[in-house]
Amino acid sequence: MFSYYLALAWRSMKRGPVLSALMVLAIGLGIGASMTMITVLHVMSGDPLPGHSAKLFVPMLDPRPSSQGSAHTGLRGAPDAFTWTDAMNLLRAGRADGQAAMDAGSVAVQPMREDLHPFFERGHYVTSDFFSMFGIPFLIGSGWTPAQDQARARVVVLNAELDRKLFGNSTGIGQTVSLDNTDFRVIGVVKGWHPQPMFYTQQGGHIFGESDQFFLPLQTALELKLSFNDRMSCWGNGPDDRQSDRCTWLQFWVMLDSPAKVAAYRTFLDNYWSEQQNSGRFPRKDSPPHLYGLMAWLAHEQVIPANLSMQMWLAIGFLVVCMLSVVALLLAKFLRRSGEVSVRRALGAKRRDIFAQFGVEAGVIGVAGGVFGLVIAQIGLWSVRQRPDGYAHLAQMDLSMLISTVLLAIAASVLAGLLPAWRACQVAPALQLKSQ
Amino acid sequence: MIELQPILVALRRHRLIAGLLVLLVALTCAIVCNVAFMIQERAALIQVPSGLAENQLVTIDSINLDRAANQVARHQTDLAALRMIPGVESAVAVDALPFNQNDWTNGIGLAPEHNIAIASAFNGTPGELKTLGLTLVAGRGFQADEYIPEDSAHGYDGLNHVPTAIITRALAERLFPGESALGKLIFTTPNPIRVVGVVARLLRPNVGTGNDNDFSILFPMLPDTRDVTYVLRTAPQDRERVLQQARDVLYRLDGNRVVRNDMTFQQLRAKYFQRDRTMMELLIASALGLLLVAALGISGLANFWVQQRTRTIGIRRALGATRGDILRYFQTENFMIVALGVALGVMLAIVLNLVLMEYYELQHLPPWYLPVGAAALWLLGQLAVLAPALRASHISPAMATRNV
DSSP: OHHHHHHHHHHHHHHSHHHHHHHHHHHHHHHHHHHHHHHHHHHHTSOSSTTTGGGEEEEEOOOOOTTTTTTTTGGGGOOSSEEHHHHHHHHHHOOSSEEEEEEEEEEEEEOSSTTOOOEEEEEEEEOTTHHHHTTOOEEEEOOOOHHHHHTTOOEEEEEHHHHHHHHTTSOOTTOEEEETTEEEEEEEEESOOOOSSOTTSOTTSSOSSSOOOEEEEHHHHHHHTOEEOSOOEEOSSSOOOTTSSSEEEEEEEEEOOSHHHHHHHHHHHHHHHHHHHHTTOOOOTTOOOEEEEHHHHHHHHTOSOHHHHHHHHHHHHHHHHHHHHHHHHHHHHHHHTHHHHHHHHHTTOOHHHHHHHHHHHHHHHHHHHHHHHHHHHHHHHHHHHTSSSTTGGGOOOOHHHHHHHHHHHHHHHHHHHHHHHHHHTTOOHHHHHHHO | OOOHHHHHHHHHHTHHHHHHHHHHHHHHHHHHHHHHHHHHHHHHHHTOOOSSOGGGEEEEEEEESOTTSOHHHHHHHHHHHHHTSTTEEEEEEESOOTTSOOOOEEEEESSTTOEEEEEEEEEBOTTHHHHHTOOEEEEOOOOGGGOEEOOGGGTSGGGGTOOEEEEEHHHHHHHSTTSOOTTOEEESSSSEEEEEEEESOOOOSSOOSSSOTTOEEEEOEEOOSSEEEEEEEEOGGGHHHHHHHHHHHHHHHOSSEEEEEEEEHHHHHHHHTHHHHHHHHHHHHHHHHHHHHHHHHHHHHHHHHHHHTHHHHHHHHHTTOOHHHHHHHHHHHHHHHHHHHHHHHHHHHHHHHHHHHHHHOOOOOOTTHHHHHHHHHHHHHHHHHHHHHHHHHTOOGGGGTSOO
């Protein structure tokens, strides 16, 4: 029966090619616009470290005095960064399988090569566990040791692109590179590491797009007064000192291998919080410590820009109007064939059969609209890739999105066809025949 | 005279289709009103005037990597060399510039600690007014003996000693409504600063949707950070060549620096607004798409209606109705349906605007958007129904006697 309905649908489309084309156009435009934005949001909310992300967590403590932003900002105003004091305490306690403190920074790279002018490059100042925790693949060499952290060693790990830019095809391992007038020894080269989003960066930083090109010890950066890029918020009196317990600015990550360890770490955090309260810190009783998983942290930090979600809702609104239009057009098309329906009904077709017939016809239009929508979505994604934003290069459609596009188009058109098909199968056989 | 009675009866018999049309019109009206507002907001933003001689300026940033050097002296050396480039009429070193986002904001008041307005500070070497092409509407420019360094090394202490300032007309009107600002004292620190000049306009380094985009204040302070912007004035056709030469000149003088953001002022503006322009294009495309699709739906249903009523129309024609009567019948019917849709749509538009304001920092929808949006949809409805209605009016009275 299905192939017969297909044949009927095909014949019906041929009979009214303009109307059918308009319906395909409407479905295609709506689906294309929606799928463009859904794809962009889909790739942006992807897992930056597949296979690794489940083990990574962000502890969060709220060290603000009770007077600051208490009344209406409440928990929403809680910092999303660590003070130096707490980061160093948790680092020294070493209760997790790995823990690292970090901050974004940029330095002027002064190349030895005569043909290159100095340039700025973005990277991170981190502590030694950073590389093993995030499973960063090394091309050659390795990270540094905790002892080198303490010694404020002048060592640096380069990402593959910067390494190639500075040293050409032979890697720069063991060589010297000058950053902000200080010589650093290259002790490792990373094999082109580009997690998207750059989950360990503070929200509002460069979270999509170009990834870090260098990593150097946090304490070294502090000693050399290199430029730090992440937001620092301070309270109370006194100078804004990075090493005080009145300023939050560091990102802190831990690795926990098993659920038991996660539970244990939560307990540890709670204990740390009450201990510090006993010594007069953490006056905000309403803001207990948190431990976020990686994906939960990204959701908490709202890494997706608001204007993108607005664009998605706009596209979905567009799709709804397109569907309403298709409902109208299908209604016109189906009811126009009341005569045909009444003949089929008189010949013994049940209402169910008529309903199925028109459902199939709506589905056929959906398939065509889906294919057209794919074309529109590819054009839309191409235009997103031309944007100056960091997420632009991510706007690519994978197989699952390709299939969802066609499925969504079929679902939309079948949904749009429900009402017209139901109306069509209400046609009574005798009455219509009489009027003919 | 058009009889409304038969239309109402017909509509009541086709409640489903009429309801569908009303819904289609309402949704389209709600979305298009808000989208049009967002387009207009961005269009106004993109065209905001800067007050500068935009087509004669090029800018180039230099960051000296030697922290120990005397930065003011470095800037002077650089400027002397930049002025030697053929075609450069004048050159200055500045910190802030419209669209460069180097925004140093200060509270300004008529007494210490009594701020009336927040303004962005612009500091530069002598000749800034002339080079940027600012229009002085009252008073004078800065004199050579008024210039002092910013003293960035000590928390920009220059602000505590600067003797004079030039403000924009917008800021003057906020600080001294209805009177002349010339010679008056203003305060951002306990240090009294005398207003010696008023410029027509100078856009702040960051632009917003508020009415304070022109709240700028110029100080006779020399930039002394290692990060500085050079602005060169030249004939429009020389801009690209001058930029190229400026790059070379700066690197030849001292290679231990980063030179970046070398572009014409118009490129700087275009870069600043690139996101807004993209968004605007996207919004225009979706508004047009929405109207197109809504028109498709309306004309599709009208077509169907005409076809379904062929016999009825034939009978009416046979009973003496003119072609004009039939045409007007369908037009009136469409008008009434769209009117219902628009009434619902206006309410939806307000609701949608409130939702958008809650989540996406949209402003209040100006009320006049609603009648304009309604009129646009009426027009769209009439256009969409025109072809089917004309076809209906051409149905011959003989149709009444035929079977099919």
